[in-house]
Amino acid sequence: MSKARPPTGSRRNPRVSEAILDAAREILTERGAAGFSMEAVAQRAGAGKPTIYRWWPTRADLLMDVYEREKLVSVVPAQSDDPNDDLLRYTVNLWQFWSTHTAGQAFRGLIAEAQSSPAAMTALRDRFLPPRLSTIREMLGRILSQASAEEIDLRARLWLGFSWQALLQDQILMEEVDIGRAIAIITCPSGA
Amino acid sequence: MSKARPPTGSRRNPRVSEAILDAAREILTERGAAGFSMEAVAQRAGAGKPTIYRWWPTRADLLMDVYEREKLVSVVPAQSDDPNDDLLRYTVNLWQFWSTHTAGQAFRGLIAEAQSSPAAMTALRDRFLPPRLSTIREMLGRILSQASAEEIDLRARLWLGFSWQALLQDQILMEEVDIGRAIAIITCPSGA
Amino acid sequence: MSKARPPTGSRRNPRVSEAILDAAREILTERGAAGFSMEAVAQRAGAGKPTIYRWWPTRADLLMDVYEREKLVSVVPAQSDDPNDDLLRYTVNLWQFWSTHTAGQAFRGLIAEAQSSPAAMTALRDRFLPPRLSTIREMLGRILSQASAEEIDLRARLWLGFSWQALLQDQILMEEVDIGRAIAIITCPSGA
Amino acid sequence: MSKARPPTGSRRNPRVSEAILDAAREILTERGAAGFSMEAVAQRAGAGKPTIYRWWPTRADLLMDVYEREKLVSVVPAQSDDPNDDLLRYTVNLWQFWSTHTAGQAFRGLIAEAQSSPAAMTALRDRFLPPRLSTIREMLGRILSQASAEEIDLRARLWLGFSWQALLQDQILMEEVDIGRAIAIITCPSGA
DNA sequence: GGGTAAACGAGACGGTACGTCCAGTCTTTCA
């Protein structure tokens, strides 16, 4: 599986990073989070393990990077004049993205890793999630324009949890209608 | 109707099961999900690995059993005349249970395991969660007495996801007020 | 694989011994010395391991017993008026016996066992071999009527070694002619 | 028991092989073939099991290697002008070698292993024995200069068997006189 | 334009854990 690659000498070789990320992606797609090991990635990429560890010190780093690259391709928050629909579209796209691409497996692996590795937990909480939560908060803010930051944050967590429980139970195949109703609930106007 | 002859031979030794579950509990408490290995449990329990595998064929089985036994001790759904408060109490107790006992680590380990082991995923989804979701549905049903089963189920998932995201981010330390507000949101009356 | 068997309570049940020996024989035949374990025998016989250990305290005992029972069937030293031919016949029969029956595997297992178990070594040397060596000595004595006991014993060992090295190398398929020539050599008249 | 050893990186570290072979030798000497396990060798050598399996895929490989290294030290066929005496000397030396060194245990372990492992049998028959049988054939050839190859081969097997039966019965303590007489018999001139 | 430094493939290495098999012993049940 090792592709012939001309060495670049003393500068970082971008082909190598590419090969490694490709390999990681392929393994996640073919064998899921279970088959994902640094060993397997190195093997498939035709790279040495130290090379991987040099650029991605932990498994979490690699998983996050794979996820990011996939993300670029598809999920982008829209900004129409119906913010409610924007959030629905975004959510539906995200679930789609998780179910049809490598990303779902990468994310599942990342969350699993975080349960046993403090470093991965930190990376997840402090690096990976914040920008994503921001996006959600921003969308929710457009819907509930008068709500406090705490209120928004709480609803963002509800949204996050709803998506996670579906992913982590391998139940991300859900009718758009149902997702819409869930969105409706977590955006319901706060009790006076 | 011929009476089946009861099998002869030694009976399962309850002290052994106890020792194994105790060891598992202690390891989860002391070292968290990361340090939890069948090997370590066997070691600490002074038991042979085959003995463990005889009664708990997979890691998930053992984790679930540890969780169950802990559960008996503490979290029980109340049934007062304020169903809204019942749900809050239950949730607060559960988070408390997760944070102060072994249970949180066991559950985190179980969810992580399910991400890479199909058997664990099946066990989680088909054996572990159903009774718990039932409890939640029942409580939600008392609050939203006119809602359809699908509606209740959806809100149960929202509740589940909210709890999971907190647990899986190691953020189960939350003000009771906030939990209350989250509960309020997922029980908000469906838009007429 | 367990055959239904009425239990007999506090008297030894001959059916059990039979079942165990049968199982041992079958396993040796089907899987060779490699697959022969007390566990497997107990399993196949539908017996408990302690039952086996009660009557055959070591693996060697069981192997020897299996060998003995097979032996009754076939190899008997003849006693014609050509003692040289008697020995040849006996040897050829023995090799045949080893190659076509369970016995070869049992014997190989016994010798192997003796290399790591002092008890098995003792049993082999002091119980199993003596009667067999006697038979050989007796036959050799008829051929070399004037040789001393030491002389006979030495040649018996040569005969024994010749057969063993063939068995232990899985090379017991040898032309009768060659066996005959080997016999001729070890019975050659001692140098004057 | 692990001795500090500088790592050598991507080239095989000879100190490691040494440590492993030393450990294997020591265990054979101290505990005999019975106590010889890959686990114990790894433990004593301060090496990981995979390291052992990398270089010696089977137990037989390791036993053979231990045997070879010992051999270098002592048993070498002489070539005087009395070929008969050469063979005697060689045999006596070999038995001595088996009885006073680690080698006897290694060889016994190897033969035992071959009875239950086809791979070990192959290694024994196709790799280990041939050079040794050649030596013997060569010596016998010098004694019986007119004998055919088949004749020599047969007598080589007699010699081999004689040595084996002594080793495998733990009876390698034999008077040199007796060994001499056995040699005399298997080198007796073939009947006209 | 020759020497140095970094990146890289390769893979050895000590470890930990896996899940399984077997040896022997202990305990319980039943005739």
Added chain:
DNA sequence: TGAAAGACTGGACGTACCGTCTCGTTTACCC
């Protein structure tokens, strides 16, 4: 009371990865 059978501890099996380390090779940059 003693035979039978299942449960048990414990040790070894052979394998998969972990993360670290050291090699030797190949450029790219700097003096």
